[in-house]
Amino acid sequence: MRRRTSCALAMLLILTACGKTDTGRPAAAQSRSSQPPGDAEMLGREVFDLVDRAIDYRGSHMGRPASSFRQMGIDSLSGATVRRLVNLEREPVVTVAFRKPGAHQILSCRGDSQILEEASLNGGRFTLMCTTASGAQRPVRVGDTPDR
Numbered sequence: 001m002r003r004r005t006s007c008a009l010a011m012l013l014i015l016t017a018c019g020k021t022d023t024g025r026p027a028a029a030q031s032r033s034s035q036p037p038g039d040a041e042m043l044g045r046e047v048f049d050l051v052d053r054a055i056d057y058r059g060s061h062m063g064r065p066a067s068s069f070r071q072m073g074i075d076s077l078s079g080a081t082v083r084r085l086v087n088l089e090r091e092p093v094v095t096v097a098f099r100k101p102g103a104h105q106i107l108s109c110r111g112d113s114q115i116l117e118e119a120s121l122n123g124g125r126f127t128l129m130c131t132t133a134s135g136a137q138r139p140v141r142v143g144d145t146p147d148r
Helices: 002-018 027-034 038-060 114-121
Strands: 081-088 091-098 106-111 126-132 137-142
Touching: 038 081, 038 091, 038 106, 038 114, 038 126, 038 137, 106 137, 114 126
Parallel strands: none
Antiparallel strands: 081 091, 091 106, 106 126, 126 137
């Protein structure tokens, strides 16, 4: 009987702790982690589309990569972003940055052709290298949903 009581008490403590909302982290860190990844998602989808189009261009021009977005018929400026294309050994590297970075946690993201393969293997999820408002660069996973 005593063992059952201690097991029940342990389960009660575990369940109580699981329902606890205060994790001991500072409020700023909690708000950043619970923020929807809108900046990274927006930049990531644009980077993905531009890399895909750059690879298509290279494939349809006998292996010659485009030297600029203009050559591909794509504007380097959109209403919200600036787009840059660099070729490293015929591999396109695309960077997309916000034109008005003041209100964003993530300022820019970049990716190359590896994100296409990663997305096809991981159900649409891929990793970009992004620059945060503090200037730090870190990998950011795009395509993750909170319920997964």
